[in-house]
Amino acid sequence: MRYMQHGSDSEVRDRSGLLRRAGRLGRSLMWPAIGAFTAAALGTAARLAGPLAVGVGIDRGVAEGDKQVVTTAALVFIVLLVVQYVFVKISRYGIAWVGEQYLLNLRSVVFRHLIRSDTAFYSRSKSGVLVSRMTSDIESLQEFAGDGAVMAVSNGLTVIGVAVAMVLVDWQMAVSTFAVIAVLVGVSVIFQRQAAKAYEQVRERIGRVLAGLQEGIAGVRVVQAFSQEQVQATSFGRVNEAHYRANMSAAKAISWYFPAVGFLRVVAIAAVLIIGGLRVIDGSLTFGTLVVFLLYLDWFFQPIVNLANVYNLLQAAIAALGKLFNLLDVEAHVVERPGAYDLADPVAGEIALSGVTFGYDDETMVIQDVDLEIPAGQRLAVVGETGAGKSTIAKLVLRYYDPQQGSVSIDGADLTDVTIDSRTDAIALIPQDGFLFNGTLRNNLAYGAPDASDEDVWNVLRAMGIDDWVRDLPDGLETQVRERGGRFSAGERQLVALGRAFLDDPSVIVLDEATSNLDPETELEVEGALRVLLAGRTAIVIAHRLRSAERADRVILIGDGRIIADGTHADLVESSDEYRRLVEVWERGMS
């Protein structure tokens, strides 16, 4: 089932494999990452050495009454602090830099893959999901890169460093502290599990709240027209309350965890004071060492709590990475074959379908065994009922898909053998709704021919007879197109789409006609522009209107995936019942 392969959103099964792939993507950042890490280690070392200076200052300075030692210890401490600051600053920036660079690259890589995927992939994916890959999924990685990575490294190093330092200073007290820490870790794990579940629910429910809000705003006119205000408020109230409850679940978890952590800290202090205190009384421990331990203790607790938070971010990041790599795994099938050759210049524009059988999935064929030869320069109208297969033929000519059987060729060359660039140069599309991009009018017109000069653009506009219309616009060619051309009428958008095709100067034009009637003023201009545009080019018009069929050189009627009738409009009216019926419906719509 070629076109139905799906990058699923299922759980990340192979975590280590995923991390390896993710790592490979950031290969070039290895040395900077190592550098940042080293700086972090040095900073942590400087930090941990600080209390030692304090310990010495107390034992050999304060206890001995030697002010000189105290001063020296203080100065050493200050130097260590400055060193620490410098290294921490470098490492924090370095880690963030590595993370952001990685993301920058990842965004481009994922998008590149996305944009080059088959049309088939787009038609079976919800666009919202695709967009969220590039936005919210990468953004959760961003959170990790910005905060989480730095926290993970600095806190991780600190925890390790403090643990080592504690053991070196006095292993007995270290062990008793570790016992408390073990309890802390256990408690943190329980909390994380509870919290993760609660947050998952919060995320889901806020989604519903926002959707409910969006819908309530979008449909407010209908709500008022049908006096649904109360009903809406009640059903939104339910969604709102559910979100509140989810929030409070998370709140409950937080409200026991952090006090527990605070209490454990006091227990740890008590433990140090008892064990250490007794040994100081015995004389087997110096007071300074005791103070050092108390200082280290504070540096132990906070990082562990922080690491617990980072764990959550890490989970979210891994889930996001999983989804992104699933996307990267989707293979494009309509690709340029190695050894593909350019179409021979000049391209006449003769299109042929030979024995073409095609279906969007391998089970249902939409068109069966179609043979069609379109001589260069012919204007062909493809008509038929909705779903009969007319736009499918166009999609095959544009090579959005490859047929299961048979071949589509241009000037005798199979589309699968020809380079993509030369093919897109030769064939242009005018879509149903004249899709415009945000940007200037000029950018839209020159979309297929970015090297076109202003003069080229004006020439085309003049040839199509619409230069006056552009000149009358407030900013002329520089008019900003916003909301994808929503401010222009359908007819005006069509004119721009026609201009775009014209500038592309293709040999073949695929025109997917709009089903609605355009406003009468632009209708005439569109007709005129179309006449100029199609002259001398092969045109495949997916027609919805009587006039289009009448104006074509040849009409083919598609029914049930086959060509049922083929000839001029006049021929078909005489010879084909089905065609006559279609014409009757058209005529009824016009009277």
Add this chain to the structure above:
Amino acid sequence: MNPGQPDGDIRSGIGLLVKTLRSYPRYGVIAIAGALVWMVGVVLLPVVVSMVIDDAILARDRNRLWPLIAVLIGVGIVQAIGMGFRRYFGFRLAYRAEADLRGRMFAHIQRLAFAFHDITPTGQLMSRASSDLSQIRLILMMLPIVVANIAMFVVVMVVLIMIDPVLGLVASLTFPALVLNANALARRIIRLSFSVQQKLADLAEVVEESVAGIEVVKAYGQERREELRLKNAAVAIYEDTIQIARYRSTYAPLFELIPSLGTVAVLWLGGFRVIDGALTEGEFVAFTQYLAVLVLPLMITGWFFANLPRAAASASRIDDLLSTDPVIEDPAKPVPLPDGPGEIRFDGVQFAYPGGETVLEDMELIIPGGTAVALVGATGSGKTTVANLVPRFYDVSAGSVAIDGVDVRELRLDDLRSEVAIVFQESFLFSATIAENILVGDPRADERGVRAAARLAQAHDFICAMPDGYGTIVGERGHTLSGGQRQRVALARSVLRDPRILILDDATSSVDAVVESEIQEALRRVMANRTTLIIAHRTSTLALADLVVFLENGAIAGLGTHDELLATIPRYGAVLAHDDQRAPGGVR
């Protein structure tokens, strides 16, 4: 509410925050009480530690050790309980307030008149009810702890100064330094966060556009161009986030440096004073402990005050929304709508959209009950406006609109709108089943009624052909219906309502000829036995009407049958089949 004005008035914002706090007195009081208890525990802790050190350890008195440790544990328990209450009720306060405000905003938005919604983009309202509300929630959550932090800071300063004035003052210098540092960092980051949000939205737009226009992108082989656009958007984001990283790497480590410098000062100066016998070792340790324990609270306080202006601005935007007048409301003494054929009477009606030019001027029109009337006119002629005035989606500026002899302003809105149903140009369906959507017309109807309405609207067949039939979920997150299908479901919805007056916008512009004729047939059946107003866009619709009203520049330029007008008014013929895409508002 002025949707174009992003920032609010700080004072009204603080006012809303205070009012919100006062609405949940119990939560607020318990949370702050818990915070203060916690604070006492935090402040006492170093004192007890110093007692343990001085009176037990250094005094070599084992007997004093255990009771003092017990006190320490006790303080720990008190501190934990205080924190628990502080956090839990802080959350309770914040989340409850958030949910209540959101519910109020939703209900209010739904009551605001069309005129408001015409000029207010959805995005603005969404951000009021989501990100602005988040700001308020964050501030409310932080309030108890900030109160405790400030109290703690004051108490600790006093304690330290009592223990040793000189050392106390020196150590206390770290506190404002920490707050200022937090403030400085927060301010810079807040500014950049806004920018990042905007750039993330820009990137999302590039992605959305490329995905929506993928066919054009591929047809013109412009993948590389789109990749470049995305790269630029990604670089723009990078520039901001790396700047944030720069700020963080400079300011964040100061949160450790500053207290550590304080510790150095304590070590140095305190060490000297212990040697001189002016300070005990226990007090010395207490100082270091206080410095450690105050770091986080001071950071939080700094952050809080940095965010307060932003939260106040958000609050004022919400306050703005909540105090916007709905304008169209039930009258103080509503009059019941008498039975009648559905006669519509426009008497000297004048109307202008808010801030716009006059659309209707002194319009007089009587539509007898049971007639089918087509409104024809060019863009801006007023036909949509006329339709919108009947269900009272807007109020006239002069004159009156009456139904069966009663001015619409004197009726209860529910009563009025149960007898006047409208099928808008863009049929909106809720995210629910098809049956539920149709039931919106009359929630008391049964399954038979729903099917009958659907049959009348020529929708029954295609509904049954759907995967789950009437149970198929449509709308945003469901099955996507074609334009013609949506229109017919909307028509069924109105049919079920069985109104006296039916208003239709016949712009079925996104269907093909076959479906179009089915819809026409449906309209013909539905229009029987009621007054119908059709905003006509095509000639074929006019065949359905008994009477045509030709509007030009807000006045009636012709009234009669289609043929009469064709014969007598040349402009009439020219205007027909004009696709009305740029109506100024209302029925769209």
